[in-house]
Amino acid sequence: MVSLSTAPRAGRREWLGLVVLVLPCLLVSMDLSVLFYALPFLSADLAPSSTELLWILDLYGFVLAGLLITMGSLGDRFGRRKVLLAGAALFGAASVLAAYAPSTELLILARALLGVAGATLAPSTLSLIRNMFTDARQRQVAISAWTMGFAGGALVGPIVGGFLLEHFWWGSVFLLNVPVMVLLLVLGPVLLPEFRNPAAGRFDLPGALLSLATVLPVIYGVKKIAADGFALGYLGSILAGCVFGVLFVRRQLAADNPMVDVTLFRRPQFTGALGTCAVTFLVLAGIGLFVSQYLQLVLGYSPLVAALWSLPSVAGMGVGVSAATAIAGKVRPARIVAAGLCLAAVGFVLFAQVSAESGVAWVVASQVVLAAGIGGVATIATELVLATAPPERAGAASAISETANEFGGAAGIALLGSLGAVVYRGDLAESAPVGLAPEALARARETLGAAFDVATGLPADLGGALTSAASRSFVTGLQWVAWIGVAGSLLVAAFVAVALRSVRPTSAK
Known part of the structure; x- marks a missing residue:
């Protein structure tokens, strides 16, 4: 270097x-x-x-x-x-x-x-x-x-x-x-x-085809599970991609x-930074899925207004990125990334306190804190991936970093979205208002949007009770996802503290 x-x-x-x-x-x-x-x-x-x-x-x-x-x-x-x-x-x-x-x-x-x-x-x-x-x-x-x-x-x-x-x-x-x-x-x-x-x-060319056959089926399967729910065909797509992935790695080694220089994965700095990016995007995408629905359905904002309320998180991320960049010359990356993940955990804790009556201010504050932590993590981890790879292979290393982010985001929506949906369905089954027809309840349990649609066709009192119960059940699912974000952030912070402990500050490189 x-x-x-x-x-x-x-x-x-x-x-x-x-x-x-x-x-x-x-x-x-x-x-x-x-x-x-x-x-x-x-x-x-x-x-x-x-x-x-x-x-x-x-x-x-x-x-x-x-x-x-x-x-x-x-x-x-x-x-x-x-x-x-x-x-x-x-x-x-x-x-x-x-x-x-x-x-x-x-x-x-x-x-x-x-x-x-x-x-x-x-x-x-x-x-x-x-x-x-x-x-x-x-x-x-x-x-x-x-x-x-x-x-x-x-x-x-x-x-x-x-x-x-x-x-x-x-x-x-x-x-x-x-x-x-x-x-x-x-x-x-x-x-x-x-x-x-x-x-x-x-x-x-064969390696390129194998990389395509690896990534596309996995991304497709994960995203379809997130959108449509679990199905054997989607699981088969993921498994097929994993098989092609093994073949791709074997070809690259030979x-x-x-x-792709797969020997880079033997370096703790490269693997640690890559894993950090993937897990960070996983928990971030998972909570983002719920926040957008919370703003639009629970609080009743239009999509454009909901998007505008997300703008303060850009400022939060800017603060996190700037702070991490400013101290990167003196502080070891492991400490910066671990601190960013701990700050992200605080943001997830704030999200875990959200209720159906919280209002937009609490959600925005949670987003700002979370974005500040994630911003510092993303910029330092990306730089570590690039700095580890030889300059002549920077393109492939950049592509691996972006692919890890894509996998993390897709997996977050699929896994955490599915978990939140399970919590929502179970909670609504217990808290649905008395007098709701079984077929109406079955449809309302599919998604929060479906519950609101069902409520529009009911008498005012019953419809209002259903929307209130569905909103509370949805928020319960969001809280579960937020606590997983807390656990995931802290676990990755501990992993980073060990995996990247030998990496020196930027000024010492």
């Missing part, structure tokens, strides 16, 4: 280049959520079937997750700037196609192309940061900005989508991508240097020029 005394420091060109790199990160994460508000307008215009609607929603995320490792490896071999600019061109073109798609089939194709392009952007931007900022302290600041770009995009996406749909047609949510990608194509060749691994060897 390059020491602080000999590493060249980044100048104005690199910092301007960082701004160019953060913009596509913002859009990639926005595109995961910006479409939600457009669905009613899109459905009225294109009349997709329920299956087609699911493909429109999910295909982008599936393709993006499945191709991250492949695109990271391509960047290492053929040039990270080259792959980034090619992805930007495809992202812009696919956005135009999606915006003006005259049919459901073309919109689905455009979403798939957006996923392919998005998979090039995330690992390319992060790996370019690894090469542009060789000074460890400057790299930490750059990764902090990159982290905020991704986090901000996920939260701002619904707000931007809601605003555009109030003034334009549904395709406008895609056209937002075009000027940013044009800017990247114009400024990228000027501000971004090219990097590639000169000893990368031939591209491993290959002369592997896509």
